[in-house]
Amino acid sequence: MKHFLIASFLTVLLISCQSSNFDEQVAEEQMAQEFINFGDSTFSIDGAVSAASIVKSFETKGDTMYGTVAGEITKVCTVKGCWMATAIDSENNLFVDYDYEFLLPTNSQGQNMVMTGYAYWDSTSVAELRHYAEDRGATEEEITEITEPTGEVKFKATGVKIAIPSGDE
Numbered sequence: 001m002k003h004f005l006i007a008s009f010l011t012v013l014l015i016s017c018q019s020s021n022f023d024e025q026v027a028e029e030q031m032a033q034e035f036i037n038f039g040d041s042t043f044s045i046d047g048a049v050s051a052a053s054i055v056k057s058f059e060t061k062g063d064t065m066y067g068t069v070a071g072e073i074t075k076v077c078t079v080k081g082c083w084m085a086t087a088i089d090s091e092n093n094l095f096v097d098y099d100y101e102f103l104l105p106t107n108s109q110g111q112n113m114v115m116t117g118y119a120y121w122d123s124t125s126v127a128e129l130r131h132y133a134e135d136r137g138a139t140e141e142e143i144t145e146i147t148e149p150t151g152e153v154k155f156k157a158t159g160v161k162i163a164i165p166s167g168d169e
Contacts, residue, residue, distance in 0.1 A: 035162060036164060038098075045114045049069060065119045065120075066117070067119065070112070072113070073086060073112075076136075082098075083132065084160075094154070096117075111162050119154070122152070126148065130146050
């Protein structure tokens with residue numbers, strides 16, 4: 001009887017371990033994300049941080065800060081796809097450009113992405129701000145309301161990976 005209990009216990013233990021491993025494998029497969037690559041696609045998405053995190057780190061670490069950032073594309077140039085933005089918080093966006101090394105789809109707003117490159121401080125002239133507003137489809141009234149240059153942290157992406165939505169979304 002004692003051997004029967006031990007054998008039963010070991011059988012249940014082995015079955016539960018196999019089931020757990022199977023569940024972990026399924027979870028890993030579901031978490032595996034496929035991407036469409038733009039620019040340098042050789043970077044790893046491991047350790048990606050939010051735009052808010054890289055901006056905060058930039059403020060304390062200085063001049064230029066390299067990193068990998070993940071988030072949702074909140075704005076994109078609807079003319080060529082030559083720039084995008086991702087949320088820092090509910091009111092501010094991190095402006096991202098790539099010097100025409102590549103272009104993103106003009107309809108990629110709302111899609112999740114991971115990018116690599118560097119953060120830097122730059123000012124944006126009124127003319128540039130108006131151009132960007134025009135690119136994103138702002139009204140003439142909104143464009144003429146832009147009267148002051150801005151200074152902000154920006155991001156120069158060397159590569160962007162846009163997540164391919166899974167078929168069940």
